[in-house]
Amino acid sequence: MADSVSPDYRFCPRCGDPLGTRVRGGLPRPSCERCGFVHFRNPAVGVAVVVIDKDGRVLLGRRSAGGNVGEWCIPCGYVEWGEDIREAARREFSEETGLEVQIGEVCAVHSNFHNAASLTVGVWFYATIVGGTAAASDDLDRVGWFAPEDPPEPLAFPTDRLVLGDLASKRVTT
Ligand SMILES: [Zn+2]
Known part of the structure; x- marks a missing residue:
């Protein structure tokens, strides 16, 4: 430190x-x-939303702003000052994918050290779609469904790779 x-x-x-x-x-x-x-100097809090379809695929987005442009991630963003973390997750996912979701259980929590100048703690939530139509917007220019064991490359964040690996292993065993 x-x-x-x-x-x-x-x-x-x-x-x-x-x-x-x-x-x-x-x-x-x-x-x-x-x-x-x-x-x-404390890390910021990031949120990411894991939506899984009936075939076990995860919705990922390709980044068009906010760093790592052209690379894929689980849709994510920052918690604003005064904002509830689950509301932040719901808002970010809606802004970036056009989909309204109900936030569910915590999927994963990781510290992010990949950008030394901007450290974060990320919380990945499971969520279910309750409305809207999938369309990339805001900081994403593409969205798509991918098997967690075969994500599009390059992935933007090493911790997304960890989370996808965990999802893939759960998919095999359940
Ligand atoms: Zn002073």
């Missing part, structure tokens, strides 16, 4: 003074001597 000090922040966002560094909670943190502001 040597990167608790972001190199991006040099001035206090509250008062504008140059930030120093102080140890808080066992790690060095950018801190403001003048007003007491401390920058705690």
Whole structure:
């Protein structure tokens, strides 16, 4: 956890003074001597939605914005400040696929370290379709159903590969 000090922040966002560094909670943190502001660098929370059809295929999308353009992922996004995590999952899936879903149980939880400048904790939820028509929009330009053991390449995120592998192994054993 040597990167608790972001190199991006040099001035206090509250008062504008140059930030120093102080140890808080066992790690060095950018801190403001003048007003007491401390920058705690924490991962953002991401949500992804796993919808499985009657043949055991998973709905995946090809990314057209937000990094990893042209690569495939389980439809996902960030939880907004003040937003319930399940509402975020429902909203992101609707925005990106045109499908309305009811969010179900947690499928998987993983820390994402693939982008060192933007660490996240991802929560993958199972969901069932309750309305709408599948059509890529927002940050996706294609959506499609794929067997979890044979996903389209390249996949954008290593943790999606983990989740798909787990889904494939469950599919074989059940
Ligand atoms: Zn300050």
